[in-house]
Amino acid sequence: MITREEIRELAEFKIDRGRAVTFYFEPRTPQDKSHREEAILVKELVRNALREAEKNEKNGSLKADLNRILALAESLHGNQARAKAVFACGQRNFWREFDLPPQFTPTQLFVNQQFHLKPLAQLVGAQPRLWAVIVDRQRARFFELRLDELKEREGLFRTPPVRQGRSDGFSGYDGGHTQRRIEDEARHHFKDVAEHVKDGLERGLFESLIIGCHDTSWHEFEAQLHPYVRRRVLGRFSTEVAKLSNDQIREQASRILHESLARRRHEMVREVLDQAKSNSRGVTGLRRVLRSLELGEVQTLLLGSNFRHAAVECTGCRHLEAHLVRSCPACGRETRELEDVSDALIPLALRQGLELFYVKDDQEFDRAGNIAALLRFRTDQRRGRIERAAS
Ligand SMILES: [Zn+2]
Incomplete structure (x- = not known):
């Protein structure tokens, strides 16, 4: 990929x-x-x-x-x-x-x-390094998932304690003892798995986590997860480890990832529109977005899948202008026309290290001009604050 x-x-x-x-x-x-x-x-x-x-x-x-x-x-x-x-x-x-x-x-x-590159915008914001952990009381399998591609990493396995001797079949002292040993083994196993996951997160091997685990064991395993690992869990699916094929793991994990991305995108769109309405940390429309990009105010850029707009780019300073002017308003040099400004916005977002969201099928976003940005700060309001402070 x-x-x-x-x-x-x-x-x-x-x-x-x-x-x-x-x-x-x-x-x-x-x-x-x-x-x-x-x-x-x-x-x-x-x-x-x-x-x-x-x-x-x-x-x-x-x-x-x-x-x-x-x-x-x-x-x-x-x-x-x-x-x-x-x-x-x-x-x-x-x-x-x-x-x-x-x-x-x-x-x-x-x-x-x-x-x-516009279609690729949907990948830029949608590529968290992801681990899928499939776990039951004796086994754990670890996978890396990236863009629907699944790669198996290491596994952790424990041999179940052997039930011994005559006490099998009795619910007497020995039977209870064996049961406790099984419980202990499982708890140790979950603890090892949780430790391994925490280690992976600390080493930066993944950013988000998806867990496949049977309903009956989930509570027990979750209890062993470190709080900051728990915050990275995007979702869980219920499964029997032994019966699961790699394709099924990929499907389940991709589904959870895409649902979580869709939720986050939805929240992000709502937030940007609210912020823009209240004239706060959000702007909509190409001209405002270009201005904010140039001022270095942008934290997250949202681009609608239907967005398309001609623009010009300065051949000297790379200034982008929504009006089709011949010479650059910033430095006076010649401009060249871009059929679609998105082709210049994506490189710009990557250069500035911005978070990028590709928004599909959102009517409200469509009406707001199909392009928006969430800002880190607003230069004009900052200046206002400084002036007020100075006066
Ligand atoms: Zn210029």
């Missing part, structure tokens, strides 16, 4: 003379007859891009990139579960291929001076 660092590399890529090709491919299952249509669609997209390329310039490397993409799309069969993204620029010898989660974005092809 794709890391934040790789997205950053793509974001910094720019070629003034020449073309960068971005290709997103959404696979369909073979049962879905539209797979054929999908293949035809790719051919059509590539053919159109080739025609454009021939019209504008003699660009052999662009043609080669497009043909290579076409060949790749033809080799991807409909039963392929993952979506794919390709970023290519033959002129610079640049070719990157990534697997993406399914239903990521429709099949699309872009030829431009930079890569089209």
Whole structure:
């Protein structure tokens, strides 16, 4: 899959003379007859891009990139579960291929001076380092989950204490003794597992945690978890460890992660809109957001999936302007037009280390202009406070 660092590399890529090709491919299952249509669609997209390329310039490397993409799309069969993204620029010898989660974005092809990264915005804010811990009274399995990809780490296992001798079947003294030993063993085991998890968190191996555990053991295990580990638990699912396949773990953990992200996104949208309404730590609309970005006020940037807006970028100081002006209002140099300002906002968010949320299907957010930012502070209000303090 794709890391934040790789997205950053793509974001910094720019070629003034020449073309960068971005290709997103959404696979369909073979049962879905539209797979054929999908293949035809790719051919059509590539053919159109080739025609454009021939019209504008003699660009052999662009043609080669497009043909290579076409060949790749033809080799991807409909039963392929993952979506794919390709970023290519033959002129610079640049070719990157990534697997993406399914239903990521429709099949699309872009030829431009930079890569089209907006669909990736949904990954930037949605990649906590995640551990899934599957635990019962004797076993614990540890997994890393990143972008729907599951990797098994170590495990902790305890051999159950052997029931001995004649006392089996009696509920006498020995029977009670064995029972206590089993309870002790389980408690020690849960304690070891909790310790191992705490150690992982302290070593920065994960940020969030998902737990698979049977209902009857959950209370006992939870009691052993350190309070600050407990705060990292995104959710739990009920399961029998022995019967669980890796695919089921991946599905359950992904479901919990996505639910938790959706909740957080929802809360974030509400907060930004409230803050903006009360003229406090929130702004909405492209112009206000650009201004806040430039002032370094932004903590979290929220970008609607339907957001699209032309803008200009200064070729000198990189100032972004919502009005399509020829020269930069900040430094006077020439500007260049961006078909969609999102392509510049995502690199900017990555450079500034901002939290980024990609908002889908939210009517209120739509009405507020489909772009907003939560601020760390507001320069204008700060100045007001200082002036008031000085007077
Ligand atoms: Zn400028």
